[in-house]
Amino acid sequence: MPSSPVEKGFGQGDPALERWADGVYHPEDAVLREIRERSVREGLPLIAVGRFDGLHLEVLARAAGASKAVEIGTLGGYSGVCLLRGMGPHGVLHTFEYSEKHARVANESFHKAGVAARAHIHVGAALDRLPEIEAEAPFDLVFVDADKVSYPAYLAWAADHLREGGVLLADNAFGFGEIHLPGGDEGRLALRKFNEQLAQGGRFRATMIPTAEGLAMGVKVR
Ligand SMILES: C[S@@+](CC[C@H](N)C(=O)[O-])C[C@H]1O[C@@H](n2cnc3c(N)ncnc32)[C@H](O)[C@@H]1O
Structure with missing residues (x-):
């Protein structure tokens, strides 16, 4: 399966438009920039x-209005810091990461961002470790951004552990620009199944936010 471009496309593909939006909305402050740069280092x-x-x-x-969220795929903590900022001072994030090295970088990121007390990193394969937090369900939000082959399983877990009205978000839902092509490897097939189940499975009202990677979003309805 191909991977994401380092510089993600924006809007109608005009770099000047992206520079304008950056200047108005300031999507990345010094804390997030430091996380991105340290992750590279x-x-x-x-x-x-x-x-x-x-x-x-x-x-x-x-x-x-999320105050209890789950993230599957921590990496260096960039998206986790964003989610925690959106949840306000009492919001708690459980984030799952396979790699001990990534988890160590994320731990530093959460400390530097001042959110470490509210960020719980679970190291290991997410499907093995998710049961550890089920006693805290239902959750308000689940963000999926890890191994693509497991997206259908992560969706099933979210459907069972989100509250009604809770939000499911999943990155890379366009399958790196190839979701619509026939056939494909295991990852693309799983992403296609994930999209179909999210959109048509009856448990979510869902849409595709057409970011560069495709950010699928569903609100749990039953
Ligand atoms: C796309 S990155 C996550 C990026 C992160 N959400 C961000 O934007 O800052 C995917 C991460 O998922 C982790 N991962 C892959 N398979 C996993 C699994 N089965 N369980 C938990 N984490 C996994 C990878 O090690 C990697 O760090």
């Missing part, structure tokens, strides 16, 4: 959400 893959995707996450968490 630490050798993490360049697969964090884009600047505006991070801002979307903050604003959507705020709009949802």
